[in-house]
Amino acid sequence: MTEARGEVIVPEGDPNLLIRLGSGLRSVLRFIRGKPLGGIGLIIAVAFILIAIFANQIQRHDQDQIFDSPNPDYKANPTTLELARNPDIGSPVVVEQFAEPSGKHWFGTDKFGRDIWSQVIHGARLSLIVGLGASVIAVIGGLVIGMISAYYAGILDLLIQRIVDMLQAIPFLVLVLVFTQISEPKVSYVVLWLGIAGLAITTRLIRSAVFAVRESEFVLAARVVGASDLRIMVRHVLPNVVAVLIIAFSIGIGAYILAEAAISFLGAGPQGVASWGKMVQAGRGSLDLHPWQTVFAGGAIMMIVLGFNLLGDALRDVLDPRLRGA
């Protein structure tokens, strides 16, 4: 318990870890050795980031290209009877729809004869942008609101806490669905709305961290020598909650990716971009005979969320073991 006044709040574990984290490959290797699961998470996350960056290089086929093959039954001028027996007889090519995974199409093709591997590769971009972007917005917003709430305490804090309670009383998915309805379904707006919906959780985390710091002796000392509120917050409080910020950032990413996938699955996600949630939904129509689109798109969601969750869990354990289970 940190009730003692004047106790300097240093994250338990290793106080120098933050500095070491920034100091190159060796510290990363040390992190992986200490937290093997976190290491796996890091590798998965980095792999997906590389896939997203080099999507155009490893896609093998364009994601919108429709594959077709010559029609073996083709006949130039079919009679009505022949046409009734085989509706495709009049066209020289047939769309290669629902191809099984093969050397040409690693993940097979979808209903429209498009390459699923290429779609999955491009879907990584949206998930990463959404996950990282929304988490940045939620942490920055949560930092500002959480600091104000904890620092000024009193009636303002009470009101903010009740608003946070209110946001948490509405299921996250419903909140996101409502928000995304407000604007056009563009990626940037969806990122923004997800971040705003996530404010409740980050605000709560950061507020309790700031509360602990503001009771400490060095903040009191700073106030005694006449430092302004802003200076105290930026110079004295902020550096002491950095660990919590990193934790809040990393444990949120998976949740935002899942939320985007869910709203895309429900048809309310960002339009005009490859989305794994949308692909899972698209594949459901022919799930019994051609499950590949659903299987691979959903598997990709699970892998990327798994990676970021493992990484976030390990970072949390290393930076601040007290938050375990948060």
Place this chain on the structure above:
Amino acid sequence: MQGYIIRRIIGAIFVVFLAGTFSFFAIRILPGDAASAALGLDAGSASAEQIAERRAEYGLDKPLATQYGNWLWDTIRLDLGNSFTNRANSVWYEIGRSLPYSIELGVLIVIVGFAVAFPVGLLSAIFQDRWIDYTLRSLAILALAAPVFWTAAIASLFVLEWELFLIDVIGQPHIWENPKDAITWYLIPMLAGGFAGTAATMRLLRSQMLEVMRQDYVRTARAKGLRESVVIIRHALRNALLPVLTVMGVTVATIIGSQVILENMFNIPGIGNLIISSLFERDNPVFQSVIVLIAVFVVFTNLVVDILYGIIDPRIRLS
């Protein structure tokens, strides 16, 4: 203690009021309203006068402050009005029709979830760092990462592929009307929802068990010569359960969230589907009432859990 309970109840009512206010303004900020949604199906066919007439009928032409005042006063008197979309139906009727389905599915999800989380969390803690622990923890981590709609889709794929059973359900039976059909209908959503909803509970239970097993009173119980099963269930589990209960509010909100998706996937006409349809059709009275209903449910779950916790563990009341 009484003062604490009263303070908490006032806080809870205020939170519900905020949720209602939020839903009131949220549905009005969204582009379009019920009048244009109802008349504008074939775009351009409805004249401006027709839309204006319909808006007046809904009371959407009044100033926002008046609408808000009316809504607040009506809601306090529990008069929720009529649905905009199904204009003959009162909101109470719509909720009364949907709620049983959601409660059925929700209860089934909770049962499945805890039936999985309890033994898994316990086994994982008892066999800490053995292969069984690693396997179960990996499963929990996967369950947390897998989207619930995907788990459900894969589960139905296996059912179809291996012809495990026939999902041949006529109508939308309640469990008390036709248990066999209803369970067949609910089976996949309840398994997928339970799997997703309680991975967090399982991990929490495991870490709490490990914490408790290190305590002196557990050692004392063992030293007294009690059987291991008694030590684990009577001494350790009882104390490890408390923190698991405190996150019930969060668990409930998570489960409602996954119910929205599962009801949509499996055509279960519950509250989750009602939220989506009322949101998309801009059915203000239904949407507002459902959000308030969910907020009441989540907030009062939290409240009851906290009060119970305060009664069981007196240290909480002091802080």
